[in-house]
Amino acid sequence: xxxxxxxxxxxxxxxxxxxxxxxxxxxxxxxxxxxxxxxxxxxxxxxxxxxxxxxxxxxxxxxxxxxxxxxxxxxxxxxxxxxxxxxxxxxxxxxxxxxxxxxxxxxxxxxxxxxxxxxxxxxxxxxxxxxxxxxxxxxxxxxxxxxxxxxxxxxxxxxxxxxxxxxxxxxxxxxxxxxxxxxxxxxxxxxxxxxxxxxxxxxxxxxxxxxxxxxxxxxxxxxxxxxxxxxxxxxxxxxxxxxxxxxxxxxxxxxxxxxxxxxxxxxxxxxxxxxxxxxxxxxxxxxxxxxxxxxxxxxxxxxxxxxxxxxxxxxxxxxxxxxxxxxxxxxxxxxxxxxxxxxxxxxxxxxxxxxxxxxxxxxxxxxxxxxxxxxxxxxxxxxxxxxxxxxxxxx
Amino acid sequence: xxxxxxxxxxxxxxxxxxxxxxxxxxxxxxxxxxxxxxxxxxxxxxxxxxxxxxxxxxxxxxxxxxxxxxxxxxxxxxxxxxxxxxxxxxxxxxxxxxxxxxxxxxxxxxxxxxxxxxxxxxxxxxxxxxxxxxxxxxxxxxxxxxxxxxxxxxxxxxxxxxxxxxxxxxxxxxxxxxxxxxxxxxxxxxxxxxxxxxxxxxxxxxxxxxxxxxxxxxxxxxxxxxxxxxxxxxxxxxxxxxxxxxxxxxxxxxxxxxxxxxxxxxxxxxxxxxxxxxxxxxxxxxxxxxxxxxxxxxxxxxxxxxxxxxxxxxxxxxxxxxxxxxxxxxxxxxxxxxxxxxxxxxxxxxxxxxxxxxxxxxxxxxxxxxxxxxxxxxxxxxxxxxxxxxxxxxxxxxxxxxxxxxxxxxxxxxxxxxxxxxxxxxxxxxxxxxxxxxxxxxxxxxxxxxxxxxxxxxxxxxxxxxxxxxxxxxxxxxxxxxxxxxxxxxxxxxxxxxxxxxxxxxxxxxxxxxxxxxxxxxxxxxxx
Numbered sequence: 001x002x003x004x005x006x007x008x009x010x011x012x013x014x015x016x017x018x019x020x021x022x023x024x025x026x027x028x029x030x031x032x033x034x035x036x037x038x039x040x041x042x043x044x045x046x047x048x049x050x051x052x053x054x055x056x057x058x059x060x061x062x063x064x065x066x067x068x069x070x071x072x073x074x075x076x077x078x079x080x081x082x083x084x085x086x087x088x089x090x091x092x093x094x095x096x097x098x099x100x101x102x103x104x105x106x107x108x109x110x111x112x113x114x115x116x117x118x119x120x121x122x123x124x125x126x127x128x129x130x131x132x133x134x135x136x137x138x139x140x141x142x143x144x145x146x147x148x149x150x151x152x153x154x155x156x157x158x159x160x161x162x163x164x165x166x167x168x169x170x171x172x173x174x175x176x177x178x179x180x181x182x183x184x185x186x187x188x189x190x191x192x193x194x195x196x197x198x199x200x201x202x203x204x205x206x207x208x209x210x211x212x213x214x215x216x217x218x219x220x221x222x223x224x225x226x227x228x229x230x231x232x233x234x235x236x237x238x239x240x241x242x243x244x245x246x247x248x249x250x251x252x253x254x255x256x257x258x259x260x261x262x263x264x265x266x267x268x269x270x271x272x273x274x275x276x277x278x279x280x281x282x283x284x285x286x287x288x289x290x291x292x293x294x295x296x297x298x299x300x301x302x303x304x305x306x307x308x309x310x311x312x313x314x315x316x317x318x319x320x321x322x323x324x325x326x327x328x329x330x331x332x333x334x335x336x337x338x339x340x341x342x343x344x345x346x347x348x349x350x351x352x353x354x355x356x357x358x359x360x361x362x363x364x365x366x367x368x369x370x371x372x373x374x375x376x377x378x379x380x381x382x383x384x385x386x387x388x389x390x391x392x393x394x395x
Numbered sequence: 396x397x398x399x400x401x402x403x404x405x406x407x408x409x410x411x412x413x414x415x416x417x418x419x420x421x422x423x424x425x426x427x428x429x430x431x432x433x434x435x436x437x438x439x440x441x442x443x444x445x446x447x448x449x450x451x452x453x454x455x456x457x458x459x460x461x462x463x464x465x466x467x468x469x470x471x472x473x474x475x476x477x478x479x480x481x482x483x484x485x486x487x488x489x490x491x492x493x494x495x496x497x498x499x500x501x502x503x504x505x506x507x508x509x510x511x512x513x514x515x516x517x518x519x520x521x522x523x524x525x526x527x528x529x530x531x532x533x534x535x536x537x538x539x540x541x542x543x544x545x546x547x548x549x550x551x552x553x554x555x556x557x558x559x560x561x562x563x564x565x566x567x568x569x570x571x572x573x574x575x576x577x578x579x580x581x582x583x584x585x586x587x588x589x590x591x592x593x594x595x596x597x598x599x600x601x602x603x604x605x606x607x608x609x610x611x612x613x614x615x616x617x618x619x620x621x622x623x624x625x626x627x628x629x630x631x632x633x634x635x636x637x638x639x640x641x642x643x644x645x646x647x648x649x650x651x652x653x654x655x656x657x658x659x660x661x662x663x664x665x666x667x668x669x670x671x672x673x674x675x676x677x678x679x680x681x682x683x684x685x686x687x688x689x690x691x692x693x694x695x696x697x698x699x700x701x702x703x704x705x706x707x708x709x710x711x712x713x714x715x716x717x718x719x720x721x722x723x724x725x726x727x728x729x730x731x732x733x734x735x736x737x738x739x740x741x742x743x744x745x746x747x748x749x750x751x752x753x754x755x756x757x758x759x760x761x762x763x764x765x766x767x768x769x770x771x772x773x774x775x776x777x778x779x780x781x782x783x784x785x786x787x788x789x790x791x792x793x794x795x796x797x798x799x800x801x802x803x804x805x806x807x808x809x810x811x812x813x814x815x816x817x818x819x820x821x822x823x824x825x826x827x828x829x830x831x832x833x834x835x836x837x838x839x840x841x842x843x844x845x846x847x848x849x850x851x852x853x854x855x856x857x858x859x860x861x862x863x864x865x866x867x868x869x870x871x872x873x874x875x876x877x878x879x880x881x882x883x884x885x886x887x888x889x890x891x892x893x894x895x896x897x898x899x900x901x902x903x904x905x906x907x908x909x910x911x912x913x914x915x916x917x918x919x920x921x922x923x
Binding site for chain 1: 851854857
């Protein structure tokens with residue numbers, strides 16, 4: 001008789017098979033749930049907006065392929081256009097910036113940037129050090145950065161340093177954002193964008209964003225010569241502390257003054273933001289004390305030819321007209337004052353950057369067209385549905 | 396530790412592992428795992444509460460032993476002196492024992508219900524504040540459960556538990572401590588002490604029940620609660636349409652919250668081999684208020700029926716009133732005979748519901764809630780011949796489907812009226828709600844207000860779909876009451892079974908209210 005025919009042997013085998021099947025099913029279920037949650041967290045229920053796209057787009061850039069990286073907040077991506085810079089001066093750049101980005105995040109962002117890129121110049125827009133203590137501690141300002149940094153020691157350090165409650169939610173943002181399912185109709189465009197971008201492997205607009213509006217202030221705009229612009233106002237305590245910590249860190253890292261540039265991008269200066277301007281002066285002093293360069297472009301209108309009544313969409317941010325003028329000016333400024341020899345790109349990288357330049361032109365044309373037509377205010381960024389419109393302007 | 400938290404999930408998993416891996420050699424002590432787990436669970440709520448549960452456990456345990464000793468002593472004495480004692484002497488001896496036992500049971504009841512009443516009423520009566528003096532986790536539920544036991548001992552229906560720790564487990568069993576169901580000693584205790592082995596089928600059934608409960612609580616009730624909480628926090632700011640909407644939503648939310656919690660409790664217990672009683676049987680399909688209370692919070696209803704309603708209805712005082720009416724001239728009439736027959740039960744019902752209202756908390760709105768429910772039941776019983784006569788006159792068959800549907804809708808409306816007392820922050824505001832519901836209906840204003848209650852249009856649509864889904868499930872359950880959807884699902888092919896589990900878990904993860912993006916709501920009944 002064959003041993004497999006033994007009825008005594010058959011039962012344990014059957015039992016074992018049942019156990020094995022159950023184990024496989026349970027493990028498959030767990031795996032399916034984990035993968036589903038990760039997918040949803042990354043592409044669907046992650047409180048998605050232009051910030052996610054821009055930061056993730058940065059990580060999609062090939063290693064050591066970016067010549068200039070600008071760290072900062074919303075001023076950066078409204079003013080700094082990598083596609084245009086590339087077309088103008090041939091160097092690659094990226095706005096590693098998020099809305100409301102504070103000086104607290106700068107260290108982690110710097111480390112992340114250095115982990116993935118070896119830029120010839122790092123530009124720091126100092127808006128993040130102008131915030132009040134309350135603004136600096138705002139959860140959203142941290143999360144826009146931390147949610148998009150891949151899990152690594154820099155992310156852990158950032159969270160450990162600034163988060164005291166619900167830490168787990170910073171590692172698993174799904175816990176916090178799963179309830180945004182009812183906002184899916186408004187965020188689904190970002191789902192498509194992020195998926196497309198991930199499969200494509202690079203961003204098309206390189207993080208730029210504007211609104212199709214022209215801001216005309218009713219208040220007095222300060223002139224360059226105004227004595228009020230010479231005043232130095234102290235920073236808020238947290239900002240002051242965090243800025244100095246960041247500068248100490250740069251010193252410890254041995255970052256030289258020809259590798260980093262602190263800047264203040266243009267604004268319309270009225271009484272509403274005069275104190276911010278004056279705090280900007282103080283930041284300039286602090287930065288220079290540490291031996292780094294600081295340049296304010298806020299009142300440099302004559303060189304840039306910025307029109308405070310046409311080139312902004314609000315008091316803080318430039319519109320497409322301002323962006324085109326300033327970005328071109330700034331690209332040349334960097335080339336003239338710093339050693340930015342464009343990285344030699346591979347054929348694939350070059351094709352991608354040529355494509356980015358074409359997309360930027362289409363983005364600008366679409367934006368200007370909307371302004372000229374007096375169309376309803378809309379956010380113009382790399383969202384899927386907006387890109388369908390921009391596509392029509394591609395040449 | 397909330398039943399819907401990750402901590403609870405980990406806690407149950409660890410308890411399960413320890414329980415089912417307990418050495419076979421010591422299997423008669425397996426129940427100690429449940430006892431330790433129950434006290435660990437209780438300690439998570441706060442060390443300061445343990446004194447209360449220990450007092451109830453100890454006083455009830457000792458009181459029961461004391462009464463048991465009295466009974467045995469009397470029995471032994473009668474047995475030993477069987478020949479010497481006359482029938483009258485034996486009777487007197489038994490009566491004396493009964494009297495002494497009554498004193499003991501009264502003492503235990505006064506002490507324990509006294510604590511409950513003190514915590515619920517002291518702040519209002521002596522400090523001029525509102526709300527409970529201290530919300531002790533599960534105090535109502537373990538007090539009712541323990542007092543049921545002591546009354547059973549008094550009635551000699553169950554033997555006294557002689558092991559303090561076993562009794563402590565009966566009082567504190569963690570899946571039911573927060574909001575019931577209130578267990579009966581005769582059906583629950585032995586299940587707790589019996590060593591259960593792991594049973595995959597029981598595990599599956601229990602797991603599915605937990606999932607169902609989590610879905611009802613986290614993905615439905617807590618979403619609805621976002622709107623309800625917004626209204627209750629700014630009650631005076633809303634018009635009649637919004638208040639009516641809130642009351643209807645509350646009916647749904649409360650049912651999902653409470654029954655969801657009970658499903659989790661029963662599911663966890665089932666995994667450990669313990670069957671806890673069903674606490675809800677689709678209450679909104681009730682055809683009258685009495686039936687509703689037989690389908691809603693069944694264990695509490697049973698408790699009141701066993702330990703308050705019957706003793707009242709069968710008491711000499713009530714029966715003598717009934718007899719008095721019967722003997723009177725009025726009792727000779729048809730109406731009088733009916734009233735004499737039903738008065739003890741209807742009046743006992745009224746008192747029971749009055750007590751249910753009082754138990755809910757120190758607020759006139761709860762008293763009104765009790766009086767309203769008790770009053771309707773009393774009226775329904777007393778007026779039954781009149782209603783029957785009207786039906787006959789109108790040639791309506793009381794069993795026909797349209798009339799049944801009418802009764803269900805009518806009862807649901809009556810339930811909603813009762814919920815007004817529950818939702819409104821005070822009795823005065825509940826009266827205001829009634830006034831506004833009848834006099835301030837403005838769809839446009841209501842639509843505007845409802846859209847700003849913290850739920851988007853999509854979220855409201857989702858809740859509407861959930862209501863339809865729960866309705867369909869309830870109709871299926873109602874038609875096939877002898878079987879459960881879980882047992883049907885378990886027989887389906889693996890792909891269907893596992894697919895449903897996957898969908899259920901994902902639905903809880905996506906639609907559930909948890910994390911700092913929300914303020915997850917506590918179980919509504921945990922506060923009582």
